[in-house]
Amino acid sequence: MTVNSTPKKSKELIRPMPANWWLQKRTYFLFMVRELTCVFVGGYAVFLLILVGRANDAQVFSGLLHSPLSIGLHLIALPMVVYHSITWFNLTPKVMVVWRGEERVSPLLIAGSNYVAWLMISFLVAWIAFKAE
């Protein structure tokens, strides 16, 4: 008997996925918005890189921060990054389940402490910046 060595192709069904699948349901859409906040997070890192690169020239540095392009991009990126913060803090209790003895630490407490930390850090950074003024 000869063995036919050509492998048989399996007949599994690969359902075609339309590229706009994430526009078809609100939850899918919000998921995609959450994932795409990373573009603004990374984009701002690039902006900081440019800013640092110009930090030895007072005029260029100031001009960059006052340019309409910078202001416009900030106004788009800031809400997206805030959305990243909120979704990130709300997901933490789902990723990190903490037990105290037999009792599970309330997810609200974990998310809540994230918001408290966010508030305190924001005040601290603002205080340092305005104190230097």
Place this chain on the structure above:
Amino acid sequence: MAKSNEPGWWSLFSAGGVVAALFLPITMFLTGIAVPIGWLSAESLRGLVHHPLTRLYLLLLISLPLFHWAHRFRYAAVDLGFKGLGGLLPAVCYGGAILGTVMAVFLLVRL
């Protein structure tokens, strides 16, 4: 199981996610709103940038969010239908984050 770099990239993604969530909104408020409307002068912010601790702060705020972007964007791009790019997509993403980190170190040391 095959060896994978996944846990390493995920850790950087996660660290970047935390840093971005806690520190980016207020920093963006300073550079994008407080300075343009005149609450804060660009010159005092520029002075602050030269402080050693601020440089460390900026290094973390540039590098980790870039790795966060790299890992999340890699998978989001596939979800959006960018398939068949093979190893190119992760190479560009993680490579970009590594390049950005090297540039940040170089620029911050040079200040």
